[in-house]
Amino acid sequence: MLSSCPTGLRRLHGVMGLTGSRSISSESCKTPQRTLRHWPARAVSPTTQLPALLPAWGLLAVAAFMAMGLPVLVVATKRRTPTMASKSSEREGLSSAWRIASRLTFGSARSRRSFILIVLLFISLALANTAAVAQSFAQRDYMTALSQKQAALFFNKLGLAMVLLAATMPFRSLAEFAAGGLTIVWRDALTDGLLRDYFRPKVVYWLRHESNVPDPDMRIAVEAGHFADMLVLMIRDVFENVLKLSGFLGVMYSISPLLCLVMASYAAVGALATVKFFGAPLVRIDRSIKSQEAAFRKSIARCLDRAEPLCLCGGEPSESAESRGRYLKLQQQQWARTFWRTSLGTFREFFSWAAYLLPVAIVSPLWLQDKVPFGTVPQAIMAFQVSLGALTVVVRKFRSVSALIAEGSRLEGLVQALAAASRRAQNPLPAPEISKAAVEVDGLSLSLPDGSFLYRQLSFQLKPGESLVVFGPSGAGKTTLIRALAGLWAGGSGSLRHTRPVAFLPQDPYMPEGSLRRVLSFPLAEHTLRDEDILAAAQCSCLGDVIARHGEDLEVVADWEAVLSRGERQRCAFCRLLLLRPNLAILDEATSALDEPTEEALYQQLLSLCAGMSFVSITHRPALQRFHTHVLRFEVDESGEASGKFEVNTAATP
Numbered sequence: 001m002l003s004s005c006p007t008g009l010r011r012l013h014g015v016m017g018l019t020g021s022r023s024i025s026s027e028s029c030k031t032p033q034r035t036l037r038h039w040p041a042r043a044v045s046p047t048t049q050l051p052a053l054l055p056a057w058g059l060l061a062v063a064a065f066m067a068m069g070l071p072v073l074v075v076a077t078k079r080r081t082p083t084m085a086s087k088s089s090e091r092e093g094l095s096s097a098w099r100i101a102s103r104l105t106f107g108s109a110r111s112r113r114s115f116i117l118i119v120l121l122f123i124s125l126a127l128a129n130t131a132a133v134a135q136s137f138a139q140r141d142y143m144t145a146l147s148q149k150q151a152a153l154f155f156n157k158l159g160l161a162m163v164l165l166a167a168t169m170p171f172r173s174l175a176e177f178a179a180g181g182l183t184i185v186w187r188d189a190l191t192d193g194l195l196r197d198y199f200r201p202k203v204v205y206w207l208r209h210e211s212n213v214p215d216p217d218m219r220i221a222v223e224a225g226h227f228a229d230m231l232v233l234m235i236r237d238v239f240e241n242v243l244k245l246s247g248f249l250g251v252m253y254s255i256s257p258l259l260c261l262v263m264a265s266y267a268a269v270g271a272l273a274t275v276k277f278f279g280a281p282l283v284r285i286d287r288s289i290k291s292q293e294a295a296f297r298k299s300i301a302r303c304l305d306r307a308e309p310l311c312l313c314g315g316e317p318s319e320s321a322e323s324r325g326r327y328l329k330l331q332q333q334q335w336a337r338t339f340w341r342t343s344l345g346t347f348r349e350f351f352s353w354a355a356y357l358l359p360v361a362i363v364s365p366l367w368l369q370d371k372v373p374f375g376t377v378p379q380a381i382m383a384f385q386v387s388l389g390a391l392t393v394v395v396r397k398f399r400s401v402s403a404l405i406a407e408g409s410r411l412e413g414l415v416q417a418l419a420a421a422s423r424r425a426q427n428p429l430p431a432p433e434i435s436k437a438a439v440e441v442d443g444l445s446l447s448l449p450d451g452s453f454l455y456r457q458l459s460f461q462l463k464p465g466e467s468l469v470v471f472g473p474s475g476a477g478k479t480t481l482i483r484a485l486a487g488l489w490a491g492g493s494g495s496l497r498h499t500r501p502v503a504f505l506p507q508d509p510y511m512p513e514g515s516l517r518r519v520l521s522f523p524l525a526e527h528t529l530r531d532e533d534i535l536a537a538a539q540c541s542c543l544g545d546v547i548a549r550h551g552e553d554l555e556v557v558a559d560w561e562a563v564l565s566r567g568e569r570q571r572c573a574f575c576r577l578l579l580l581r582p583n584l585a586i587l588d589e590a591t592s593a594l595d596e597p598t599e600e601a602l603y604q605q606l607l608s609l610c611a612g613m614s615f616v617s618i619t620h621r622p623a624l625q626r627f628h629t630h631v632l633r634f635e636v637d638e639s640g641e642a643s644g645k646f647e648v649n650t651a652a653t654p
């Protein structure tokens with residue numbers, strides 16, 4: 001039966017594995033023999049089918065490389081001239097997106113799940129596409145039957161086409177499910193990795209101070225999800241197109257090798273033109289729009305965060321002008337993108353319309369010369385369109401490709417910045433070490449980023465249980481000393497050692513979101529503490545009125561940053577200190593917003609409840625001196641450099 005089929009069709013049987021005697025296509029082979037007088041029946045044995053298809057596959061490889069690989073290489077290897085921007089941690093182009101994508105697939109804890117879902121996606125798409133190719137044969141047959149007015153054969157083949165169409169549905173649903181699952185797994189892997197790096201000790205500090213990534217929140221919370229979404233869509237497209245290509249290229253080659261060659265050249269020219277002329281500008285503009293959108297959003301969010309001081313100083317008009325300016329910059333880029341997208345769209349439109357005429361021009365003469373049945377003409381058009389579509393996926397999806405590359409490079413920029421911040425956090429200068437003494441500072445010199453020194457050769461020592469008050473003019477470097485003790489400074493030399501655990505209380509304490517219990521016990525795990533201990537510590541921190549106002553309910557939730565006064569926030573931090581009871585407490589103007597009697601009451605509590613604990617206080621209030629055993633006094637000379645004088649406090653309260 002096969003030997004009587006047309007050569008090309010038999011070749012396709014080999015490719016599609018449809019060589020069974022009752023297969024759809026072998027059925028269809030009978031029809032033309034019965035109905036078409038001039039259809040040549042060239043006999044080719046099944047064993048020669050694969051070698052005969054080698055030219056088609058060679059052509060496919062070259063065409064696929066030219067249409068997909070080469071343009072992608074052009075974008076990936078495109079480098080900007082070295083500028084300040086290109087020195088940034090933002091990695092450019094496809095290589096960044098690729099690094100992120102490959103980490104998701106191979107380097108994450110979820111790679112097994114990803115692999116299973118990718119295989120499921122591939123198999124379901126392969127089955128759906130096999131059904132689609134088989135359907136194209138049924139279509140050819142019913143069109144031929146229609147042209148020859150063979151009603152019975154027409155309805156028979158039409159029914160077969162409908163069955164095949166229905167068969168693709170479950171495979172399509174399965175592919176949809178696998179793609180959805182893969183998006184979730186990849187977003188999870190990406191978000192998890194970024195969050196873990198973001199919340200490593202002290203990383204956010206260095207990210208804020210030394211990186212040029214102004215919007216990590218946006219990248220983690222929004223763009224990671226979007227990137228995973230687009231990446232899965234892209235992979236699905238590539239799978240689908242490769243499968244279509246392998247199915248329909250065989251069909252096309254069986255009809256006319258010339259058609260195959262024309263299609264491959266046409267696709268290669270189209271894809272190269274797209275990437276060469278539209279690629280680089282669109283990727284660059286997309287990335288710039290992302291950054292400007294983030295800056296615009298941040299300028300609005302900042303005003304909400306600092307609503308009270310902004311309203312009090314009447315800064316709305318000024319901030320409005322600032323935000324408007326950022327928006328106008330964004331708008332300029334949006335116009336540029338619209339221009340490039342319009343040009344790309346026009347090119348694509350022209351490209352696809354011209355593609356309709358080519359198969360008609362090549363295959364119609366064959367039918368007119370009775371070399372092929374009529375159904376071959378629509379089949380060739382369909383195969384040409386599908387194969388061309390597959391080869392020009394870069395052309396058709398270039399908007400998504402450029403957005404994917406832009407977001408991939410921004411995420412890679414964040415990954416790089418987090419890695420740099422993490423290295424910085426592990427290597428502060430000077431690096432604080434653990435000591436048995438409360439604090440030991442020996443020959444400490446701290447410098448600013450411009451290389452100038454705040455002070456040099458500072459030395460002092462505090463034994464366990466001793467305390468130190470630090471005085472000095474504004475800008476002398478008192479807080480910088482605290483930063484160095486916390487490992488948050490990167491300019492200096494000398495030795496810096498202190499006992500652990502240590503608690504730092506800044507002037508403006510961190511207020512977490514959540515319940516009053518969390519605010520009073522942060523960063524301790526709040527549910528490991530008993531209510532009565534938290535309430536007692538709050539009472540000792542002069543927070544009785546705040547607790548009473550909330551009905552002594554520790555579960556009450558509010559925007560504590562906005563609800564509590566600065567003095568109340570400072571008292572919350574004091575409450576945490578009483579619960580934590582570390583070996584060393586460092587208070588940087590931690591009671592500056594309190595009235596003097598409350599401040600003194602808190603220090604009294606510190607001395608009585610935390611006996612044996614050492615503490616260092618930075619303050620501008622001389623009245624606090626009596627609660628400390630030692631004093632460090634900074635003075636600044638004419639050159640702007642400070643020097644510190646350390647002495648025992650003879651006026652300390654016993």
Ligand SMILES: Nc1ncnc2c1ncn2[C@@H]1O[C@H](COP(=O)(O)OP(=O)(O)OP(=O)(O)O)[C@@H](O)[C@H]1O
Binds near residue numbers: 449472473480
């Ligand atoms: N990251 C930084 N980059 C550049 N200069 C900095 C940085 N951090 C601090 N400085 C400068 O270092 C100096 C010391 O700052 P620091 O905050 O230690 O002063 P201070 O003595 O605590 O002042 P105040 O009493 O006003 O709080 C200031 O002139 C400040 O501008």
